[in-house]
Amino acid sequence: MRGLSKGLAMTALLAGTIAAGSIALAPSAALAGKDDDTLNAAFLLEVTTLDHYKETGREGLIVSRHLYDNLLYKDWSTGEIVPALAKSYAFIDDTTIEFKLNEGVKFHNGAVMTADDVVYTLNLVSSPEYNARYQIAVAWIEKAEKIDDHTVRLHMKSPYPLALEMLAGNLPIYPKAYYEEVGPDGMGVRPVGTGPYRLLEMTPGTRFVMERFDDYYAESPKGRPAIKNLIVRVLPEPNTQYAEMLNGRLDWIWKIPPDEAANLDRSGRVQVKATPIMRIAYINLNPTYDEGNSPLANLKVRQAIHHAINRQAIVDAFVGGGAELIHTVCNPIQFGCTDDVTKYPYDLERARTLMAEAGYPDGFDMELVVSGTPRPQVEAIAADLAKIGIDMSINEQQWASATDMWRGARIAMRMGNWGSYGIGDIGLITSHYFGDSDENFVRDPEVIEWLQIGDTSVDPAERKKNYAKALKRISEGAFWVPLWTFNVNYALSPDLDFTLDPDEFARWFKAEWK
């Protein structure tokens, strides 16, 4: 999608212009930042809908987290989950949580939130007919039950350790009467929530004008936003974003490639920051490919591939910023993730020996299907593998095609990345690849069982123990080449104080002018 921007000429052009400092300081444009208390932000990708449960794109979910509030809230400065629309909560048993609601919380249309809205929302979005886009966020809910006007009980189908994570961002509460009247179509364009901002006007998909909600409830852990107006636009061409950043029409952009980030930084006219995020990169190996006749069926070949890739060099050259190497199927900042596994440091000699021992002293040809990875990183990996005789042909695919090919067992190697839905817990990612999942071709019954326990137990120690066992076994088998964590580069107006949290959800309600 961003292929248009890949033209070297363009990059060199803008880089040259910025570096030469030939851009005169532009007078501040009409809607510029601090002067009129308006934060101007831009995304590359379009927002589908503002009905949270019908959106899968990160950009739309970010906007929706400004419009809606959840029962709970995850405070990334402490890593704790704290009450939000709920005043307090308590586990009655492993599968039941009771929430006491804050009283007098208002929706943007003036209606007061009660237990009816909470019960209605949770029961509606978890019903299969409603067809919420991310089933993972709702499928664990059995039902919500009203105890009184300000007390709600939530029943789970089975114990679910990610319940609180989901309730702290992925389960916004809707106004019953309004949603019944307008439905998903209406909510998508005229959203009404309890969030810190309310929508003033929008151009579907591409422009959203929001204003601080004056009746926002005082108990909210999000706090009253410091900045009054928020304008989010979709500017699909990154170079246009950089130009607007430089002439002051934008105060916030993100997902800037490392070289562009360096150029922007050099301009001295914006702040450039980087945050490591939950997303990690990997290469998945299918040992059963070609009915087990591919070289990948051999453990030594898989180990050789692990040892041959000089990950640190690639990170330094092409990933940049705060990216770090990972050693297993999770991000070290996630709960339950451990680095106490078999590690495969860069060791070309060892890799060559392993290849010879496996019976492939001269290597072999192999196809690598890639999606969503910058080309230089892929080329660097191919060059490293060429050194042990593996002749890679790179097949770049759309994400959905690559996923389809992998699930259909039509490919042996796939390079990609996964964002864990921004969840700071191992509960989704390891099972996605090695649990009872269609992505899993190893299908080690013990690993599947350990992950099953980890994903459903509510005892943290029990979970950690089982995940550790599973991760260890997966690393021993060298089925999945762990690469690195992602980091997001973002640029801010010099006046803006803002920090991006590692879950990739921008929280502008916490931004302030300096």
Added chain:
Amino acid sequence: MLSYALKRTGVAVLLALCVSFGSYMLVFLAGDPAILLAGETGTAADAERIRQIYGFDDPIVFQYANWLGRVLQGDLGRSLYFNQPVTTILLGRIPVTLGLGTAAILFALALAIPLGIAAARWRNTIVDRGALLIAVVGQAMPSFWFSLILVIWFSVKYPLFPTSGSETWRHFVLPTIVLGYFAAPAIMRLTRSGMATVLDSDYIRTARAMGISARKIMFKHALRNAILPVVSLSAAQFGYLLAGSVVVESVFAIHGAGRLAWESVLRSDLPTVQALVLAFSLMYILLTLAADLVNAWLDPRLRS
């Protein structure tokens, strides 16, 4: 003339159908829409559920027939991605692209025809060479590069025009120049060669011998004949500008139909892609028809 027009329209409609069926199949090659809709965290079971809801598990021909049946009843369906009626989305996007395309083709004509005439009038002089240079540069320069040059000069360095958006006419100035300049060279060269041929012809020599003023010869007698192929070409260029303004729409963040088409293909948003293909085909047909009618008006011989 009427039966000729009807026959041509009939062929064009059949062609539009073929194109739409072809694009329907191609979208499936780009990736399984169900997996895309299920999102990154979606499991294979989620994809399967979506497949059933949208009927992606039916044979493609069957799905296509279903879609066509609904279109013939005036129902373009709902966008899989935006979860809104396609008609609503198109109504928001097509006017933007139509406006930009119209402005661009007018700019192209205003630039190309005078230059083409001048080049033919002063053939092989500095004027001709200058016009050729302008044409070659326009043809050779990638539009994203030209766009960014304009942005750097007229938005960043001298903030005369906005960098992005489509709110006021000022937002359209830079994109119009880029898009129009890209369309101009072909029109200019065709005008020049047409004029050159006509100016050499016997009847112009006769007219000149009769003492008719040079200006009258140029614009009344020569141009009217030379312009016929230019009209047809302009119609084709206009169609191209409408469907092909993706790059310019991206750079200037104009959320028009070109950009929507490009993104919908990547998102495997079948109903939207299909509706756009249909809309673009129909526009092409209408433009070609319009060009034929204009030509018939310009040249009475075509009317019989």
